[in-house]
Structures are given as C-alpha cells and as structure tokens.
Amino acid sequence: MPRRRGVWRWVAISVLLGVIVLGIVGEVMVHRAGPILKGRVIETLSARFRSRVEMDDFQVSLLRGIEVSGGGLRIYAPDDVVAAGATEPVIAIKHFAFHTGLAGLFIKPMHVGTVHVTGLEIHIPPKQMRAQNTQPKRKRFGKMKIVVDEIVCDDSRLIIGNINPNKDPKDFELQHIVMQDVGPNAPWQYDATLVNAIPKGNIHAVGSFGPWDAESPGDSSITGHYTFDHADLNPIKGIGGMLSSIGEFGGQLNRIAVQGTADVPDFSLDTANHPMPLHTRFEAVVDGTSGDTYLNKVDAKLGETSFMANGAIVNVKGKGHIIDLDVDVPAGRIQDFLQLAVKTEPVIMSGVVGMKAHVHIRPGKERVIEKLSLKGAFGIQQIHFTNPKVQDKVDMLSLRAQGDPKDAKPGAEDVRSQMKGAFTMSAGKLNFSNLAYTLPGGNIQMDGVYSLDGAQFDFHGKVRTDAKISQMVASRWKSWLLKPVDPFFSKNGSTEIPVRVSGTKSEPKFGLDLRHKDKDKDNAGVVTK
Structure with missing residues (x-):
C-alpha cells in the first residue's frame, strides 16, 4: 500500500x-x-x-x-x-x-x-x-x-x-x-x-x-x-408599376457593358392612371467613374406599339439624373400612347403613327410629367375618332368639302383622315405647330394646344376645301344667297375658311374663326406696305 x-x-x-x-x-x-x-x-x-x-x-x-x-x-x-x-x-x-x-x-x-x-x-x-x-517599378x-x-x-x-x-x-x-x-x-x-x-x-x-x-x-x-x-416604381413621383429585369454584364468596374430585358406589365403615368404593358430589350454602358449610363440601343414595346430609343442617363450631383433620349416610332398605334398619357376614356382617336422625338427629363423631386419635355415631329395615318360626335363632324365636313352637303348628316359613312406636324411638350401640355390635317375633299392647317388632362383643347387655322362655300349647303336658296360670299373665301382655285376647334374632351366645338382671318388681312396689309 x-x-x-x-x-x-x-x-x-x-x-x-x-x-x-x-x-x-x-x-x-x-x-x-x-x-x-x-x-x-x-x-x-x-x-x-x-x-x-x-x-x-x-x-x-x-x-x-x-x-x-x-x-x-x-x-x-x-x-x-x-x-x-x-x-x-x-x-x-x-x-x-x-x-x-x-x-x-x-x-x-x-x-x-x-x-x-x-x-x-x-x-x-x-x-x-x-x-x-505611372511608376514602372513595384514595391x-x-x-x-x-x-x-x-x-x-x-x-x-x-x-x-x-x-x-x-x-x-x-x-x-x-x-x-x-x-x-x-x-x-x-x-x-x-x-x-x-x-x-x-x-x-x-x-x-x-x-x-x-x-x-x-x-x-x-x-x-x-x-x-x-x-x-x-x-x-410607385415611389418615383408620376409613374407606377412593378419592374422585373434580367441580363448579362461585363467589363471593368468603371465601365460595365450591360445587355438585358426589363418588363413592367402595369406601367402607368399619373396623368392618366391607365396601366399598360411595357417590355424593353436594351444594350447599355455604365460608366462607374461618372455614374452615367449610356443607352446604346433600346427596343421597346408599349401595348402593341414597337419603338426604338437611345440616349443617356446623366448623374447630377445632389439632384439626381438627367434623362435624354431620342425615340423613333416607325409605325405604331397612336391609341397606345394616348391611353398611357391622357385621361380621356376612351382615347380620342386611333390610327397608325410614325414619330421621331427627343425626350428630356430634368432631375428633381417633382412628378415625372412636370419634369418631362418633348420635341419632335409625327405623322398619323388612318385616323378614326372614338367620340361619335367628333367623327360625325369630320365625316360631314368631308362631304361638304367635296360639294356633297345633302349626305352630310349624323351617321354618315366614316372617313379616314391623316395628320402630320411638329410638337413640343412641357408642363403637361402639348403644343402643335404646322399641324396639317387631311381628309377627303379638303385639308386643315392648324396650330394649337392640348392638355394631357383633356381639359384644354384649343386649335385654330384654315380649312381648304375643293368645294365653294355656296356648294357646302344643302338648301338651294341658301346656296344662291352664299354665291356672292364665295370670292371672299376663294384662294388659288380652292376655298379657304378660318376655323377654330376648342372646348373640352367631351364637348369639342367647331366654328369659324373670323378673328384670325382679320388678323391675316392686317398682316398682309403690313407686308404690302
């Protein structure tokens, strides 16, 4: 032990x-x-x-x-x-x-x-x-x-x-x-x-x-x-929808090339609040040194309308971004753009539109429509007005312009017209210049303004018709009474009538615009002197 x-x-x-x-x-x-x-x-x-x-x-x-x-x-x-x-x-x-x-x-x-x-x-x-x-040697x-x-x-x-x-x-x-x-x-x-x-x-x-x-x-x-x-997208003032995007990218941190697609099935502007499907396929370069994005190619489809765009999104210190785009619509549906941007329901017209425009959106916290400005030219073929009252007036105007006033009644056969001109947009208003509206029997040269909320509708210009004033009325005795008036509206072999289209989206008004005719006379007198 x-x-x-x-x-x-x-x-x-x-x-x-x-x-x-x-x-x-x-x-x-x-x-x-x-x-x-x-x-x-x-x-x-x-x-x-x-x-x-x-x-x-x-x-x-x-x-x-x-x-x-x-x-x-x-x-x-x-x-x-x-x-x-x-x-x-x-x-x-x-x-x-x-x-x-x-x-x-x-x-x-x-x-x-x-x-x-x-x-x-x-x-x-x-x-x-x-x-x-730049030193060639490395520590x-x-x-x-x-x-x-x-x-x-x-x-x-x-x-x-x-x-x-x-x-x-x-x-x-x-x-x-x-x-x-x-x-x-x-x-x-x-x-x-x-x-x-x-x-x-x-x-x-x-x-x-x-x-x-x-x-x-x-x-x-x-x-x-x-x-x-x-x-x-709704936190961005003025637009709405849910965005989804997929793509590939490559390059360097300060310069990245991007290719992809973006879809917004319910894209909308608050000027109309009409959701529209928007699909885009794009190629861009992101410059990390400046924060700028260069859109080399954008193929887009709004509703049933295809168009192309290119441009830049430029960073501005402390303010956000400036968006500059050049847009080309070779052959689209005017009703798709109107449905997106204008409150009028249904849209005021349908037709085939071709357009080239420059889009500029300045930085700021305002609504997109308040920051948006447009400048461009367009042409619309096969125009048909969705408001029966408007289309009836166009149909009857065409018949009278052709010298067939007896058939100029509500319900007359619809005519297809066309329009072209230049436009600018700012502060929610479209301003048209050199607006040429052509229909069987005549054409209309107008300038005017149209607000995207549909509340303001004011155009003035001249109607040139094949028929004389006296040939535009169905009553024989009225036609005889108007014959002395024909020379006053005759110009270069056709009839020229000053007109004005005004009112609201639901109640447009068509009428003579003699005030502008008098101004033209005065201006002609000044030139002659």
Whole structure:
C-alpha cells in the first residue's frame, strides 16, 4: 500500500507538471501566435494589394484550433495615388473572423476555409487620380502567407469616386456577397445581393470578379448575370408599376457593358392612371467613374406599339439624373400612347403613327410629367375618332368639302383622315405647330394646344376645301344667297375658311374663326406696305 501511494503521488505530480508545462506552452503560443498571425495577415494583404495595410484590432484564441477576429482593417492605394488626393482606404473592414487548425501555425502558406467579413467598404479612386500611378517599378511587400478559399461579406458598399465636382460618386449597397476561389492571379467567383435605391429592390448577381488590379482597382474585370424582381416604381413621383429585369454584364468596374430585358406589365403615368404593358430589350454602358449610363440601343414595346430609343442617363450631383433620349416610332398605334398619357376614356382617336422625338427629363423631386419635355415631329395615318360626335363632324365636313352637303348628316359613312406636324411638350401640355390635317375633299392647317388632362383643347387655322362655300349647303336658296360670299373665301382655285376647334374632351366645338382671318388681312396689309 505505501508503494502504491508513492506511485500515484508521482503520477499526480507528473500530471500536474504536464498541465503546468502545457499551460506555459499554450500561454507562450497564444502570445506568439497573435503577432505571428497578425504579421501574416498584413504581409499577405500587402503582397496581394501591393500597398500599405493598417489594422487596429487583432484577437487570437487557441481553444478550438486557431480562431482569429479583428477590425479596423485598412488597405490604401499606392503612394503616388494617395499623393494625388486618394487619401481614403481603398478597402476598409469593420470586422473579420476566420478559423483554421493549429497546424496552420507551422505550415506556409496557411490555409483558411472561410473568412467572415462585416462592414466592408471598397473605395475606387477617380480615374484621374489612378492615372498618377505611372511608376514602372513595384514595391516589394512580402509574400502571400495565407490562402483563403471563400470570403463571406455582409453589409458592404462599393463606392466609385469621381473627381468632377458636379457628379456624385457611384454608391452601391451590397447586402450579401460570397466570393470563392480567392486567389491572387485568377478571377474570383461571386454570388452577390445588391440593394438598388431607386426603384427600391434587390439585385441578385452571379459571376466572376478580377483579378484585382492593385495599381488601378477601377480597371479590375467583372462579369456576371443579374436578376432584378418586384421593384416598385410607385415611389418615383408620376409613374407606377412593378419592374422585373434580367441580363448579362461585363467589363471593368468603371465601365460595365450591360445587355438585358426589363418588363413592367402595369406601367402607368399619373396623368392618366391607365396601366399598360411595357417590355424593353436594351444594350447599355455604365460608366462607374461618372455614374452615367449610356443607352446604346433600346427596343421597346408599349401595348402593341414597337419603338426604338437611345440616349443617356446623366448623374447630377445632389439632384439626381438627367434623362435624354431620342425615340423613333416607325409605325405604331397612336391609341397606345394616348391611353398611357391622357385621361380621356376612351382615347380620342386611333390610327397608325410614325414619330421621331427627343425626350428630356430634368432631375428633381417633382412628378415625372412636370419634369418631362418633348420635341419632335409625327405623322398619323388612318385616323378614326372614338367620340361619335367628333367623327360625325369630320365625316360631314368631308362631304361638304367635296360639294356633297345633302349626305352630310349624323351617321354618315366614316372617313379616314391623316395628320402630320411638329410638337413640343412641357408642363403637361402639348403644343402643335404646322399641324396639317387631311381628309377627303379638303385639308386643315392648324396650330394649337392640348392638355394631357383633356381639359384644354384649343386649335385654330384654315380649312381648304375643293368645294365653294355656296356648294357646302344643302338648301338651294341658301346656296344662291352664299354665291356672292364665295370670292371672299376663294384662294388659288380652292376655298379657304378660318376655323377654330376648342372646348373640352367631351364637348369639342367647331366654328369659324373670323378673328384670325382679320388678323391675316392686317398682316398682309403690313407686308404690302
């Protein structure tokens, strides 16, 4: 028994000494592992980005392998780019963490499966600053001592700077990113969810990024496929609908080419609140250095009408964007555009429209229709007015103009007319000039204004008819009475009558406009003198 007690006493002492030794070794390893790993992280990042790296906080635990966490990590641009004014870190990380085995302390490079990052901010300096980095020689910043398979980032931002004082930097909110195969010389595979500000919604993108261009980060390559679903347009004053878009993109961070489609099955303007299906297929270039988007080609379809457009969406600092588009409608349905923009129900007319127009939408918080201006020319064939009263007046005017007044009665056979002219639009009103309206037996030259709410309808001009005034009345004795009047309205072998069309959308009024005829006489007298 005394011998056994002696053996157990020595065993206990040995175990205790072993625990003390392990504790001392562990304490030494913890104290040494921190600086070693911190040095490896900084040296690896310096070598990867070829730049200065700073870190505020770094913690190591060896309880379950190697557990590392830290924060306040900053990676700067090359020195000459910093000297040019890019003083903010190119990459800043609020917090990061990763785990690996204890063997990682003794193996180089250390292998890390996943690094978790929160609060990542990537600041791409303006291109003009990056151009300062012209030194052919590269500083040596050490070797890559840590290899990472995957980086998972939450609550991140990508900010592409702009040296132009009139341009806001391009700011992307990145909700969640997973980057895989994070090597130094090959593209990184990523799966990202971006938050789009206007219209509000999440954009999901999958593709490849890199290799990272340490000297000029904005020139780093990026490719991918995106989906953008259920983006509500209603917060944009003046328009409504739910937007969905899919597409492909590729290029560099500061210049990305995009191809895709966008669908709004219930697109509407608040001037009418008549939802219309809108489908577009587009090719564009996003310039990250300015925040501008150049629409090289847009093929669109509104209702049953196809048209093309191209132009630019230009960023204006602190205000939003200017939208400039050139639109070409080769052969569309005028009723589709009227249904979208005008409250009148049903639309005032149907027909085949050809149009070329320049669209300008200035920045601001007003409704879209208040910021919208148009300028262009159009032609409409096969016009038919949906209001029977209006169409009857047109039909009867055509019969009288042909010298067939007896058949000029309500319910007469409908005629198809045509119209062409130039127009401008601002403040919700369409102003027409050189408006030529042609129908069997005559034509009308008019100028006027039409408000999109249908409340204002005022046109004046001249009607030229094949028939004389006396030939436009059915009564024989009235025709004889009007014969002396014919010479007063005769001009170049036809009859010219000043007319005015006014009233409202529901009650248009047609009548003589002798006031404008008198003005024409006065003007002619002035010219003669």
